[in-house]
Amino acid sequence: xxxxxxxxxxxxxxxxxxxxxxxxxxxxxxxxxxxxxxxxxxxxxxxxxxxxxxxxxxxxxxxxxxxxxxxxxxxxxxxxxxxxxxxxxxxxxxxxxxxxxxxxxxxxxxxxxxxxx
Amino acid sequence: xxxxxxxxxxxxxxxxxxxxxxxxxxxxxxxxxxxxxxxxxxxxxxxxxxxxxxxxxxxxxxxxxxxxxxxxxxxxxxxxxxxxxxxxxxxxxxxxxxxxxxxxxxxxxxxxxx
Numbered sequence: 001x002x003x004x005x006x007x008x009x010x011x012x013x014x015x016x017x018x019x020x021x022x023x024x025x026x027x028x029x030x031x032x033x034x035x036x037x038x039x040x041x042x043x044x045x046x047x048x049x050x051x052x053x054x055x056x057x058x059x060x061x062x063x064x065x066x067x068x069x070x071x072x073x074x075x076x077x078x079x080x081x082x083x084x085x086x087x088x089x090x091x092x093x094x095x096x097x098x099x100x101x102x103x104x105x106x107x108x109x110x111x112x113x114x115x116x117x
Numbered sequence: 118x119x120x121x122x123x124x125x126x127x128x129x130x131x132x133x134x135x136x137x138x139x140x141x142x143x144x145x146x147x148x149x150x151x152x153x154x155x156x157x158x159x160x161x162x163x164x165x166x167x168x169x170x171x172x173x174x175x176x177x178x179x180x181x182x183x184x185x186x187x188x189x190x191x192x193x194x195x196x197x198x199x200x201x202x203x204x205x206x207x208x209x210x211x212x213x214x215x216x217x218x219x220x221x222x223x224x225x226x227x228x229x230x231x
Binding site (some may be wrong): 033035042084091 | 142147150159160165173206208211219220221222224225
């Protein structure tokens with residue numbers, strides 16, 4: 001069964017600094033998708049960034065980038081120039097690219113990020 | 118695009134009462150998902166639909182929970198009778214058929230059963 005592990009329950013970063021959140025996953029599939037979601041105190045789940053496993057190039061969205069290591073089954077999120085608004089719970093998630101009964105998004109347990117002014 | 122719309126945003130009910138949570142997915146999305154979030158168990162998938170048909174309900178905790186999707190624009194999650202351990206945030210999410218998209222989540226319903 002596929003699992004997603006986030007080993008850092010909490011992280012803290014100074015404003016304007018860079019922080020990296022870790023995520024590992026377990027799968028026997030070769031093709032899949034990975035996601036990072038942000039959940040601020042408003043509890044809205046917001047998609048931050050996605051990565052296709054068949055792409056070697058790491059995804060980037062403005063200040064957010066990933067370090068995707070397929071062989072190591074690692075998918076970390078780097079936040080550059082951290083801002084107060086980045087404070088939130090961050091969830092790593094996995095999904096296989098097939099429809100029907102296997103179409104599920106599997107979440108990790110989350111990392112709570114605090115941003116210090 | 119108004120996003121995924123859930124109602125109510127908060128619900129407080131007494132143990133034993135029936136609770137109905139509602140969701141309107143994004144137009145054109147073929148998949149609809151119901152998740153439950155608690156501190157102890159994190160985000161759990163309860164059930165999901167494809168083209169209004171339930172595909173996997175293995176996450177539904179027990180017979181007190183039921184979900185329906187009578188048409189492409191509306192779904193309900195019902196708990197009858199409710200219990201204090203059902204207290205959680207319930208999210209609805211929808212997705213296009215192309216699975217490289219992530220889900221779009223609603224704002225969630227915070228359910229408190231007293």
